[in-house]
Amino acid sequence: DGTRGFVALELGPGDSVGTALIASFEGSSANLFRTIIQTWWQRVGHTKASGITKLMVAEAGNFPDVVSFYHDEVILRSDALLTRALQRGIDSGEFRISNDVHTIRVLVAPVLMLMLWQHSFELCQNPPINPATYIDHFIDLCLHGMLTTPAPAPARILEGKSPAIR
Numbered sequence: 001d002g003t004r005g006f007v008a009l010e011l012g013p014g015d016s017v018g019t020a021l022i023a024s025f026e027g028s029s030a031n032l033f034r035t036i037i038q039t040w041w042q043r044v045g046h047t048k049a050s051g052i053t054k055l056m057v058a059e060a061g062n063f064p065d066v067v068s069f070y071h072d073e074v075i076l077r078s079d080a081l082l083t084r085a086l087q088r089g090i091d092s093g094e095f096r097i098s099n100d101v102h103t104i105r106v107l108v109a110p111v112l113m114l115m116l117w118q119h120s121f122e123l124c125q126n127p128p129i130n131p132a133t134y135i136d137h138f139i140d141l142c143l144h145g146m147l148t149t150p151a152p153a154p155a156r157i158l159e160g161k162s163p164a165i166r
Contacts, residue, residue, distance in 0.1 A: 017043070018081040022088065029089030034139050036085055037111065040078075041135050045115050053112065054119040079104050096148045110138045 018036065025032045044050055052070075060067045082104055089095035097103055114134055122128055 022084050029092055029094045030143050032085050037139055050115045051119050054116050
């Protein structure tokens with residue numbers, strides 16, 4: 001089906017990129033989390049492909065087969081990547097949180113909301129949300145809640161700039 005092919009083409013390659021990133025990342029798990037979220041936003045969330053998620057939310061009841069495919073091919077794979085990254089932080093003693101389905105859903109929800117917002121209410125918000133600043137604040141809030149010993153905020157958060165998202 002054409003829709004399934006489009007979803008796989010637009011959102012699928014991130015799985016291999018994310019797996020390689022997690023396997024080769026040499027920094028802290030906090031920096032890995034930051035990199036995953038910023039990279040995902042840059043590659044998917046801040047592109048036209050993010051409109052697919054809005055479409056899935058809006059039309060789930062009308063196209064259950066497509067939504068099921070999206071769930072299996074996009075949501076479950078993305079959740080698995082984030083789960084592996086969090087487990088790395090838990091195993092190293094950096095993160096104090098449990099690594100369960102609720103944690104993943106809580107971490108994904110603010111970014112999902114930003115994605116949906118930019119395709120809907122963003123049209124009438126003045127001033128518009130700055131996605132880079134939003135993502136930096138989200139990461140800062142998450143990490144200070146997950147770290148066993150909270151780290152100082154990176155300078156780019158205080159400046160409201162993100163070098164990974166341009």
